[in-house]
Amino acid sequence: MSNLTPREIVSELDKFIIGQSDAKRMVAIAMRNRWRRQQLPPELRDEIAPKNIIMMGPTGVGKTEIARRLAKLAGCPFFKVEATKFTEVGYVGRDVESMVRDLMEIGINLVRKEEMEKVKVKAEKHAEDALLDILLPSSKPKQAGMGFFNPAAPEEQEEQPSADQSSTREKFRKMWREGKLDDREVEIEVSVQGGGVEIMSMPGMEDMGMQVNDMIGKMFPNKKKMRKVKIREAYDILIQQESDKLIDMDNVAELARERVEQGGILFLDEIDKIAGNQEGGGSANVSREGVQRDLLPVVEGCVVNTKYGMVKTDHILFISAGAFSYAKPSDLIPELQGRFPLRVELTSLDKDDFYRILTEPQNALTVQYKALLETENLTIDFSREALEEVALNAQKFNEETENIGARRLYTIMEKILSDLSFEAPDRSGDSIVIDKEYVQEQLQDVTEDRDLSRYIL
Structure with a gap:
């Protein structure tokens, strides 16, 4: 994505989205500006704010699809949320900062998947050896530091598997690779979450409930239990276990935070629904302006606390969309309007x-x-x-x-x-x-x- 020009980005979007050339050009420019900002000296780089976008148009013309395809093309963390799910602080509903925490979770999963791909070959080799150790426990090679030292028989410390054992192990390895052992069942040790305590969260406080449950889960160590599964499934479980051993999750969290801060995209759908009173007022609309005021610091740039650390939102790209059939962008509070300098109208389809x-x-x-x-x-x-x-x-x-x-x-x-x-x-x-x-x-x-x-x- 870093090497794609705006013209190439539009060409990629054309493969999935028909028409709406103005909107495609605008998001392509916004993405290219991110690359341009990374080429600048650090003192100037931090001063350049992202060019947030408002896409206007009736439902089903491609607003969400443009943002989704753009994020997939860029390989960056992307999260879509409806603005109507948020309410002003003090009312029952989601807190606006929860979308940043959700974006961070997506970033963690994205980076973790990439890191697992890097260690895939090594993890597969280790998983294959672990599988053969389960099938042939007697052929498991001795490792340094394992067992007890017997001074009366020091030569036994260097004992290696016999030729017969090695030959049998290689025969089983060949049979496994040819798929002849797939239907055989083995017992394998798996981890299960310890504790078993779960806190039920109140409506509107789901994020806090998830954090409390996560904290309680860390207080209780994972338990081990034996499961009887087919060898093919056991191999997949072992790959997962070996990959987890090879991946440094602290490094994953650091990379994910940097990617979210510098390349994250938050798509705010139905933003027109919080843009003033469409039906002339009423208690149902009481928190709309409050939601806008809660959104303002997140869009403007603030620090959000997540379970992976503090995340800055200064350079996250916000793409908002709405039909704007009853309201118009000027119905948003002036401070929020100023944070969405780019406007584009999508046309109806014929x-x-x-x-x-x-x-x-x-x-x-x-x-x-x-x-x-x-x-x-x-x-x-x-x-x-x-x-x-x-x-x-x-x-x-x-x-x-x-x-x-x-x-x-x-x-x-x-x-x-x-x-x-x-x-x-x-x-x-x-x-x-x-x-x-x-x-x-x-x-x-x-x-x-x-x-x-x-x-x-």
Whole structure:
């Protein structure tokens, strides 16, 4: 990601997201600015704040997908949260700082996975040896410092496994690698969390409850118990155990904190829902402005306490999104508006966009449904006219009922393919072409009855 130019970032996003070129350009610039900041001298680097973004547009046009794909492309910690889950301090609901703690957890998992990949080869070798020790305890080679010293027989301290034992061990190693031992069961020692005490947290205080439970868990050492499992499963458990021994979790936490602070992305969805009183006031809206004021220091830059240490939010990139159909960005408190200098409006989708969504992306719905039904040995294909009819119906239903964007394609495709999905096991070996007439037949009842379409599509 560090070597990708804005043009290359947009090109990567084009593989999964149709249209919305302005939004793609803006997030590409924001990501490139992060790389540019890292090239600056430290004294100037710390002065440059991230260019936070507000994406405006109706639901289902790609706001969340752009942020999610961008984070995946960058390989950086990414967390999505709905702003409506937060409440002002003093009310029942989530504390805004909890999203930073959640982001840190994601960062830890991300770095830990990378570190495990680095030691994978060594962990596999150690796991294989440990597995052979379980299968052939008598062939386990003696290690320095193990056993008791017998001064009467010092030559026994250098005793090695006999030739027969070594030969048997290598035979078992070969059989294991060829998969001949996979179905055999062995007993293996595994760790289980000690203590067994769990504190039930009050509503709105789940984060505190998790921290208390974690603290209590550390007070009680993990217990060991024996489990009888198949050798293949035992091997996976041993790889996990050996990887944990090879990884320095303190180093993982340090790397994760640095990555979260310098490259983390927090996606605040439905931010328009806390932007003023949409319905003209009422007790349900009492904490909206309070949530904004609680968000302000986190977006502005503060230090949040997590179980892995203190995390600074000064350079975390905040991408917010909302339909803004009732409210507008200017309804946010002025201080928060100033922390989101970049604004971009995403356009509604039309028939041509829907057709491209069905055909162009690598993860297009048509590709997904073909792959799902091929698991039942049922081959389906879509004619161009059929997909154009689907796109036309998606546009029509969005106009006549509620505009839910590209999500309408999911409901329509499920309606069209429901019979085939049900009958697939009985039609193994068939090859079916879905044409325009088939689509019209499957959608006939909902297209003719507008009230029915509101419930089904």
